Amino acid sequence: MNKKAVIVAGGTTGNLNEHQSLLKNADVIIGVDGGAVALLEAGVRVDVAIGDFDSISAENLQLLKDKAEKVIELPAEKDLTDTEAALEYAAQQLEVDTIFMLGLFGGRVDHMMSNLWVAYHPDFQGIIEKVVMIDEANTLSFYRPGSYHVHKEEDKKYLSFISMTAVEDLRLSGVKYSLDGKDFDHPIALVSNEFLDKEMNFSFAAGLIAMVQSKDIIKKRS
Missing domain, CATH: 3.40.50.10240 (Thiamin pyrophosphokinase, catalytic domain)
Structure with missing residues (x-):
């Protein structure tokens, strides 16, 4: 059985309704920072919310704490980006065959490039072939x-x-x-x-x- 995790990052997520089938069939859904809020707003469950949450309001952070199964708050100053931390969590804590990542493109160029550069990160070499990055126009493996x-x-x-x-x-x-x-x-x-x-x-x-x-x-x- 192909077990799937879906990471929804805090960038431009597009219309999450386009990914309803993927989200519905995911074994674990991880929301990154504002991506976790976007999931809740789309009526999608959040198994894990992770990030420093500097881009969301205090009200939305409390909403995540009320609704998400697990919330992991990261310090603002850290070596990994929020998205990398979510991928690290998936790599270390989950036994899945595929890791779909949404919301990585369309926002800040530096964020987009750092998301692509996970392919070079030494901590992710064992799982990089499991990663599939998706937006409304692209599927990257x-x-x-x-x-x-x-x-x-x-x-x-x-x-x-x-x-x-x-x-x-x-x-x-x-x-x-x-x-x-x-x-x-x-x-x-x-x-x-x-x-x-x-x-x-x-x-x-x-x-x-x-x-x-x-x-x-x-x-x-x-």
Whole structure:
């Protein structure tokens, strides 16, 4: 059985209603700072609320203490960000197969980059392949060397491979722009590829890759 944890960070969470199925089927839901409040406002349970809670009101903090199963208050001055602390909690306290993370993108650029940089954090090397980062337009997963079979998400058009390190022998098949054993001696973003059908395969021999399935967001005119 694939046990799932969902971490909802304090950044732009988008419409949590779009993730109702994921949240409903999660074994553990962790709200980070304002993300915990967003969960309660959306009518979603909060198993663990974690953060320094400097971005929410005293009233909302009390609401979390009343409604959440567990509240972990962190000091404002600390080595980890609130989101990293939530991931650390999931890694150390939970036995789960997948850790979905929502609300990481769309806000401050420094926060967004620090969220992506968990891929390099030594404390998370044992779980980084369990992490899936999601927002309304993107699904990002991390991969270590190996061979993989990927299914197309129905609502996504694009497929990108972003090497977080140098990469050896990258092979892509079943896509518009295939590769047959390409080496890259520096991190590179291979973006806006597309599935030829509903499935594709990729493999590589060394490095770390972030794979992103994405779509364009059409903004409605006011």
